[in-house]
Amino acid sequence: MKPLAIFGGTFDPIHLGHLCVAWEASELLDAEVLMMPSGIPPHRPPPIASAEQRVAMLRVALRDQSRLILDTRELARSGSSYTVDTMVELRAGHGERPLVLLLGADAFAGLPGWQGWRRLFELAHIGVLSRPGEQALLPDELKRETHHRWVDAPAALRSLPSGKLIALSVTPMEISATRIRELIAAGREPRYQLPSGLFDDPGLLAPYRR
Ligand SMILES: Nc1ncnc2c1ncn2[C@@H]1O[C@H](COP(=O)(O)OP(=O)(O)OP(=O)(O)O)[C@@H](O)[C@H]1O
């Protein structure tokens, strides 16, 4: 069965790194990807842009294609946007369909700090997207939980709803939202790190200007 992939993020703002790796994951897995902005992201300061502003940027970024789909369910929930709650909800709505939670390599290394992280493997597969930068060492408890789960080929995810782990080798994109926010606050215009449509409406990047 064709999997459904989920790519969550603060998306403060959505950038070409997110879009490029989500698109390539969609091709590698032959799956649509739900692009899911978190309402109140756990374990980090609140986003600079409001939920409405981040959604407005995502809508512009996701125009003209149909494989990456905006999903705003986490914005409708109160409290921290725990991924495990989202995956329980998605699992309930998708029967035995394979679900693949996409995480950048940095996010994957931090998985043991997440709410109910071991349960995620009962609910979905995990696809780890390569990301340039210093490679964080995987904590021992993550290695213990995952060493038997790795598979090499996307086809191996199709016959099971959850429980496997795959490394998705995507084009290295050395772009981060933190750096983009810094550049905009310094009066710069990081054109080729962001979807060009974000520059068409001066209001979209206004939250980051000083
Ligand atoms: N350039 C990239 N390559 C691969 N994965 C990425 C890249 N940028 C972000 N990600 C992944 O996208 C998800 C959402 O990331 P997030 O919205 O926090 O972006 P970010 O650029 O890391 O932002 P910030 O700098 O604000 O932390 C995470 O799983 C993260 O690892």
Ligand SMILES: O=C(O)c1ccc[n+]([C@@H]2O[C@H](COP(=O)([O-])O)[C@@H](O)[C@H]2O)c1
């Ligand atoms: O569920 C958790 O405990 C949890 C802890 C940290 C991050 N997440 C999710 O991981 C995704 C990427 O997070 P971030 O902070 O890198 O944007 C986003 O969807 C967050 O909601 C989830």
